[in-house]
Amino acid sequence: MLKIFSLTAILEGISYLLLFGIGMPLKYMAQIPEPNIYIGYAHGFLFMAYVVLAIVVCVEKKWDLKMFAILFIASLVPFGTFYVDKKYLKPQLT
Template sequence: MLKIFSLTAILEGISYLLLFGVGMPLKYLAGMPEPNIYIGYAHGFLFIAYCALAVLFSYEREWGLKRLCILLVAALLPFATFYIDRKYLKPLEA
């Protein structure tokens, strides 16, 4: 489950950056809304998967509510899922 959660965290972070770094400028500056639709669907799926896996992973590891909240808030902030992967998940792989 650790590898799946780690991969989902990285993919969710990438989709977040693509949505706001590529999709939104294309939509509002270039008048091309189509890429934003597909990037938005992918990001939405990955966001929900990340949140669900965060809850399951926290329960499995018996982490407290504080750490769960950190994991969930990270889904809302740019680059934060990369931080979560490095700070909380990578040390568990060793």
């Protein structure tokens, strides 16, 4: 389950950067909203999957509420899921 969560964390981080780094500027600066629709759907799905998997992994690994809070807050911060993957998830995989 940790490998799936790690992959989801990376994909969620990429979708976050695509949405706010490419999708939003295209929508509001270039008046091209179409890419934002698809990127937004993908990001929304990946965000929900990330949060659900964070809950599952925290229960499975018996991590406390503080760890879940770190995982959740990381999903709201740009590059946060990359940090979580490198600091908390990758060491658990080896």
